[in-house]
Amino acid sequence: MEGRVPISTSDTIYFNLLLNNQRYRLTDQPYIINIKETTTITLIQENIPPIPSYIFRPQRYTQLIRLASETNFLPDVVGRICLIQGSDLYNHYTDSKIIIGLRLDRSKLVRLTLWDKEASNFRELHRISTRKNHVVIITSIIPRIHEGKLSLTATPGTRFYFNNEIDIIQRFQKTNKLLS
Numbered sequence: 001m002e003g004r005v006p007i008s009t010s011d012t013i014y015f016n017l018l019l020n021n022q023r024y025r026l027t028d029q030p031y032i033i034n035i036k037e038t039t040t041i042t043l044i045q046e047n048i049p050p051i052p053s054y055i056f057r058p059q060r061y062t063q064l065i066r067l068a069s070e071t072n073f074l075p076d077v078v079g080r081i082c083l084i085q086g087s088d089l090y091n092h093y094t095d096s097k098i099i100i101g102l103r104l105d106r107s108k109l110v111r112l113t114l115w116d117k118e119a120s121n122f123r124e125l126h127r128i129s130t131r132k133n134h135v136v137i138i139t140s141i142i143p144r145i146h147e148g149k150l151s152l153t154a155t156p157g158t159r160f161y162f163n164n165e166i167d168i169i170q171r172f173q174k175t176n177k178l179l180s
Helices: 061-067 116-128 167-175
Strands: 002-006 012-019 031-035 077-086 098-103 109-114 135-138 141-146 149-154
Touching (some): 061 141, 061 149, 077 116, 077 167, 109 116, 135 167
Parallel strands (some): 109 149
Antiparallel strands (some): 002 012, 012 031, 077 098, 077 135, 098 109
């Protein structure tokens, strides 16, 4: 399905409206907008309410257990990094596997596995500043039950947010009595 949206009196954005991927859903919405290569976007000079820079939907441990059998939803999590294992952690050109111990609350520690580009991206973040004991929001992960335990795996859509100004991180720190 194709559509168009006027963005100013003289310009229009042309786009494809696609069904949301049923296997790995990045949003609850049934459709996604695919902007074409020929699209040009022009700044509108009117007062428009700001769009939030990020919207997170972190899942709790019990919700992640339930989602481990689902194949069509990539949840977000918030937790404190307790452990980082991998080789050559300060070389962001390396994309070998990294294992992160992530504490989701006071009692639940889960294993997060990063592969390829996501491992390389995390190395770059880790190189800039040590990330152990930092609270992080991690988006678009795959929860699985392995040997009776919850484990998480990164996807190409996985992103890391360490900003202590984000309200979800502040709530996690307050609930778990952590200092920023």
